[in-house]
Amino acid sequence: MSAFNELAVKETGARLKDNARRDRPWQVVVWNDPVTLMSYVVFVFRRLFGFDLATATRLMLQVHNEGKAVVATEPRERAEVAVAQLHAHGLQATLARE
Amino acid sequence: MTVAQINREGELVYLRIGRGERRALLQILDRLEPLVDHSHWARPRAYQEEEDEQEFQRLVGTDLADSRAADLAQVRVALESDERILLTSDAAMAWMRALNLLRLALAERLGITADGWEEQYSLQEHRRPPLATLHLLSWVQEGLVEALSVS
Numbered sequence: 001m002s003a004f005n006e007l008a009v010k011e012t013g014a015r016l017k018d019n020a021r022r023d024r025p026w027q028v029v030v031w032n033d034p035v036t037l038m039s040y041v042v043f044v045f046r047r048l049f050g051f052d053l054a055t056a057t058r059l060m061l062q063v064h065n066e067g068k069a070v071v072a073t074e075p076r077e078r079a080e081v082a083v084a085q086l087h088a089h090g091l092q093a094t095l096a097r098e
Numbered sequence: 099m100t101v102a103q104i105n106r107e108g109e110l111v112y113l114r115i116g117r118g119e120r121r122a123l124l125q126i127l128d129r130l131e132p133l134v135d136h137s138h139w140a141r142p143r144a145y146q147e148e149e150d151e152q153e154f155q156r157l158v159g160t161d162l163a164d165s166r167a168a169d170l171a172q173v174r175v176a177l178e179s180d181e182r183i184l185l186t187s188d189a190a191m192a193w194m195r196a197l198n199l200l201r202l203a204l205a206e207r208l209g210i211t212a213d214g215w216e217e218q219y220s221l222q223e224h225r226r227p228p229l230a231t232l233h234l235l236s237w238v239q240e241g242l243v244e245a246l247s248v249s
Contacts, residue, residue, distance in 0.1 A: 033139070034213045035205040036198060037236060039243045047191075064213070080144065084158045087142045088165050090198035095144055 024098060026079035028072040031092040032063050044089045045071060048082065073098055104241030111190045111245045113176075113183040113238075123238075124177045126200070126231055131170055133203040140166065140199065169196040190242050197239040204232050 030041075038060055045056035049072060062069035071093075072082055079095050086093035103114040115123075134140055145151040169192040176183050176193075185193060205215075208228060216224075223229055 032213070033202070034210055034215055035201055035232075037239055037243070039240055040194060040198060043194075043243045043247065080154060080157075083144045083154075084162070087144070087158075087162055089195055090139065090202060092139070092142055093144070094146070095150075 025073045026076050027070045027096045027098055028074065028079050028082045028086070029068050029094050029096050030059075030063050030071050030086060031068045031094070033092055036090065038064065041091065044086070044091060048085050048089070070096075104238070104245050106245045106248045107184065109187065111185040111187075111242060113185065113241075115183065120177045122234075124174070126235070127170070127174055127177070130200045130203055133207055134166065134170070134199050135163075137199075137203040137206050139202040139206060166195075166199060168192070170199070172196070185242075187246060190246055194239055194242050197235050197242075201232060201235045201239070204228060204235070208232075 041060045041063065042053070042056045045051050045059055046053065049056075051059070059069045059071055072079065074082065076095075083093045083095055102116065102119070103112075105112050105114065143151055144154045172189060172192045173196045176185070176189075219229060224233065
């Protein structure tokens with residue numbers, strides 16, 4: 001293999017690795033705050049993610065009792081949209097690699 | 099002072115509040131709105147990594163500030179009007195988001211940083227401003243959640 005081909009293979013490998021890293025699912029994490037009403041959090045979870053009442057309530061309680069909860073796992077762009085929507089509703093949310 | 103009633107009227111939510119309550123809520127809005135932009139809750143981070151965060155803020159930061167301002171403006175317009183306050187589901191959501199922002203900004207000003215803060219204050223303190231203001235905003239927000247949750 002020529003030096004040029006070897007370099008091309010290495011670059012392709014690095015690019016594929018980078019793409020794979022980017023394509024890995026991301027977690028949408030919601031964090032507790034001491035002020036936001038529990039009923040409002042449940043309502044927002046149901047509205048944004050389509051959860052039933054029991055699931056939304058369980059996740060809200062997890063946020064409240066444990067400080068945080070993963071509410072969705074999505075490809076990066078969709079996870080970013082979810083976090084932006086949560087921010088727009090006044091909830092603290094971050095993205096984390098799965 | 100109490101907000102009289104929040105009810106569902108078909109697809110709409112009706113805030114039945116008097117002139118005095120409207121004036122009081124407007125005064126609260128006047129006092130708290132300037133705090134919102136300076137509140138750390140108003141600048142949430144999405145990423146730990148600075149490079150990712152800057153890119154995220156570049157994409158959504160302005161939208162977030164604009165939607166926040168639009169939500170607060172929607173509440174103000176309704177309170178300043180002499181009309182009955184009848185909210186569509188989307189408008190009620192805007193109210194809830196705005197009320198949440200105001201509550202967060204006020205709580206930050208009060209130094210509330212951890213759960214259990216309610217027990218740190220006496221009953222008298224809960225009944226007087228600024229805590230009474232926080233409770234009033236909670237009451238309206240809770241009423242909207244309940245009204246919208248009726249299927």
